[in-house]
Amino acid sequence: MGLFSFTKEIAIDLGTANTIIIHNDKIVIDEPSIVALEKRTGKLMAVGREAKLMQGKENDGIETIRPLRKGVIANFNAAEMMIRGLIKKASSKNNWFSPSMKMVVGIPSGSTEVEIRAVRDSSEHAGGRDVYMIYEPMAAALGIGIDVLAPQGNMIVDIGGGTTEIAVISLGGIVSNKSIQVAGDDLTDDIMEHMSRVHNVKVGERTAEMIKIHVGSALTELENPPEDFIVHGPNKMTALPMEVPVSYQEISHCIEKSISRIEAAVLQALDETPPELYSDIVMNGIFLAGGGAMLRGLDKRLTDKIGIQFHIAEDPLLAVAKGTGVALKNIETFSFLIR
Numbered sequence: 594m595g596l597f598s599f600t601k602e603i604a605i606d607l608g609t610a611n612t613i614i615i616h617n618d619k620i621v622i623d624e625p626s627i628v629a630l631e632k633r634t635g636k637l638m639a640v641g642r643e644a645k646l647m648q649g650k651e652n653d654g655i656e657t658i659r660p661l662r663k664g665v666i667a668n669f670n671a672a673e674m675m676i677r678g679l680i681k682k683a684s685s686k687n688n689w690f691s692p693s694m695k696m697v698v699g700i701p702s703g704s705t706e707v708e709i710r711a712v713r714d715s716s717e718h719a720g721g722r723d724v725y726m727i728y729e730p731m732a733a734a735l736g737i738g739i740d741v742l743a744p745q746g747n748m749i750v751d752i753g754g755g756t757t758e759i760a761v762i763s764l765g766g767i768v769s770n771k772s773i774q775v776a777g778d779d780l781t782d783d784i785m786e787h788m789s790r791v792h793n794v795k796v797g798e799r800t801a802e803m804i805k806i807h808v809g810s811a812l813t814e815l816e817n818p819p820e821d822f823i824v825h826g827p828n829k830m831t832a833l834p835m836e837v838p839v840s841y842q843e844i845s846h847c848i849e850k851s852i853s854r855i856e857a858a859v860l861q862a863l864d865e866t867p868p869e870l871y872s873d874i875v876m877n878g879i880f881l882a883g884g885g886a887m888l889r890g891l892d893k894r895l896t897d898k899i900g901i902q903f904h905i906a907e908d909p910l911l912a913v914a915k916g917t918g919v920a921l922k923n924i925e926t927f928s929f930l931i932r
């Protein structure tokens with residue numbers, strides 16, 4: 594792109610939990626997918642990190658909204674404000690002016706026509722002149738460095754905030770895919786519910802996510818166990834402050850049901866995989882991406898249960914974003930991009 598070109602090229606991983614924007618091969622935005630609005634006027638007060646800091650601490654005049662739920666846009670207006678706000682942040686940080694933009698945006702592989710339309714409309718309203726979309730598991734595969742055009746079967750399991758997507762990719766296309774609405778945010782919900790039911794302590798989404806990151810585990814026995822995490826919160830009955838130590842074993846039990854559902858979905862996807870591709874997958878192993886891939890013991894649990902090696906992507910939270918960046922540079926050659 595020439596120095597005086599008015600068209601900026603950006604790649605966006607529009608996620609339920611995090612939104613990442615890539616420009617010129619660099620991550621220019623990596624922030625939580627959340628906006629804070631003034632309730633009375635609907636005016637945008639904060640976006641991304643600043644808005645997340647306000648979550649759970651709002652007063653009557655402010656509301657925080659996560660525009661995406663389960664991988665898709667749930668609040669069109671908020672999504673548009675978020676994309677626009679994050680692009681503005683990126684441009685002021687990097688000193689660029691963007692009258693028109695070419696964009697590649699990642700979307701869940703199970704998206705309906707209406708959901709695809711919502712992403713396209715939000716992106717166009719936020720300044721996208723030329724908007725292309727890519728299915729997230731395909732983007733994750735590109736981000737991991739897999740040759741997606743090769744006549745080789747590869748299976749990707751992308752565990753995001755709202756959805757787990759399992760896809761088999763070969764010859765530049767998604768041969769089969771399975772998307773379930775059980776992912777990282779459900780584990781966070783499991784923890785909130787558990788803390789309330791078992792310990793009588795009320796914790797918000799942010800604290801429950803911290804518990805998951807500090808002591809979340811897919812296995813009841815870990816080789817390198819983390820130390821217990823101390824949770825502070827009000828007693829549900831007395832409202833008095835409480836301090837509760839939480840162990841990884843306890844958390845592994847409370848998220849067991851959700852993990853089993855992810856495991857069952859992977860097994861089902863394998864069952865539906867054509868035999869020639871199945872044998873490639875056994876050879877290559879299965880790739881885990883998305884923030885959920887970082888849950889302790891998950892790769893080992895799946896490897897032991899299924900008998901195929903699971904590999905965690907080098908930077909699981911960035912795999913989809915990196916892949917949308919690769920797609921942006923290959924718009925002319927990648928016929929699998931959706932216009």
Ligand SMILES: Nc1ncnc2c1ncn2[C@@H]1O[C@H](COP(=O)(O)OP(=O)(O)OP(=O)(O)O)[C@@H](O)[C@H]1O
Pocket residue numbers: 607608609610611612661663664665729752753754755756757776777778781802805806809882883884885886887888889909910
């Ligand atoms: N160390 C960790 N252990 C377990 N889970 C984690 C860890 N770090 C982040 N997560 C979880 O990963 C999820 C976010 O992952 P990611 O950014 O890949 O999702 P997303 O792209 O926003 O969501 P989706 O693809 O569903 O739209 C959140 O639920 C977050 O709590």
